[in-house]
Amino acid sequence: MSGAPRTGPYVxxxxxxxxxxxxxxxxxxxxxxxxxxxxxxxxRRGLPGVSERVLARQLRExxxxxxxxxxxxxxxxPHVEYSLTEQGRSLYGALESLGAWGxxxxxxxxxARLDVEHAGG
Amino acid sequence: MSGAPRTGPYVxxxxxxxxxxxxxxxxxxxxxxxxxxxxxxxxRRGLPGVSERVLARQLRExxxxxxxxxxxxxxxxPHVEYSLTEQGRSLYGALESLGAWGxxxxxxxxxARLDVEHAGG
DNA sequence: CTGTATCCAGCATGATACTG
DNA sequence: CAGTATCATGCTGGATACAG
Numbered sequence: 001m002s003g004a005p006r007t008g009p010y011v012x013x014x015x016x017x018x019x020x021x022x023x024x025x026x027x028x029x030x031x032x033x034x035x036x037x038x039x040x041x042x043x044r045r046g047l048p049g050v051s052e053r054v055l056a057r058q059l060r061e062x063x064x065x066x067x068x069x070x071x072x073x074x075x076x077x078p079h080v081e082y083s084l085t086e087q088g089r090s091l092y093g094a095l096e097s098l099g100a101w102g103x104x105x106x107x108x109x110x111x112a113r114l115d116v117e118h119a120g121g
Numbered sequence: 122m123s124g125a126p127r128t129g130p131y132v133x134x135x136x137x138x139x140x141x142x143x144x145x146x147x148x149x150x151x152x153x154x155x156x157x158x159x160x161x162x163x164x165r166r167g168l169p170g171v172s173e174r175v176l177a178r179q180l181r182e183x184x185x186x187x188x189x190x191x192x193x194x195x196x197x198x199p200h201v202e203y204s205l206t207e208q209g210r211s212l213y214g215a216l217e218s219l220g221a222w223g224x225x226x227x228x229x230x231x232x233a234r235l236d237v238e239h240a241g242g
Numbered sequence: 243c244t245g246t247a248t249c250c251a252g253c254a255t256g257a258t259a260c261t262g
Numbered sequence: 263c264a265g266t267a268t269c270a271t272g273c274t275g276g277a278t279a280c281a282g
Contacts, residue, residue, distance in 0.1 A: 014220040174246080
């Protein structure tokens, strides 16, 4: 997964939730935005490996899903800020226990990535 | 996503968790096994749309990730039971708040699937 | 019943170049 | 800076047939 989410039919809540966070970078985008707005370039630098095209696309999908708000400042050079909507924040909250599970798993198998600044999540 | 999980490097716990649960049917498999063992055919019937190949593959990956236990009874005809391991149960637990979020989302957008028996999840 | 072996298609993801 | 346009590709997921 995933491209644009399905909008159902869903078998259960897990199904629906995975549908909107399933994109390769989406949970990481939520993570990046968890404490405030970020500009496109900041997100790009914070997500080592994303291409511009893919980042833009996943952000648009999350915007359609009302998880992310896109604020455009009509200045030169362009300035765009992304932030979590209320739904985005609640989704991030719902993902916290999953993140904790993942951290325990990383500890078990020893697969942490130490070359990024936010390795605490 | 996803094929065989990466085994890192991971940026954060969310990353690691999404890696093992990102397969199209994996969260649903967790859901199916949440209350006890199931046979291959039962899972297949409970997951409308999976092909044998894909179901077998995702189960093998979850087995490698130690989320699922595969018990083979050497009888004729073959009898195999799948169940959650301790880690699988803890992952399912960590997913519950996400499932709740998804149910709220379904309620908002009205995308529930009513033709399956376990639409409560 | 529980799979594996092939073959296939689509799409998500990527790299790069170019634009307002 | 913040994208879009194009083109390339790998891989997940799917259909079907066959096997122990």
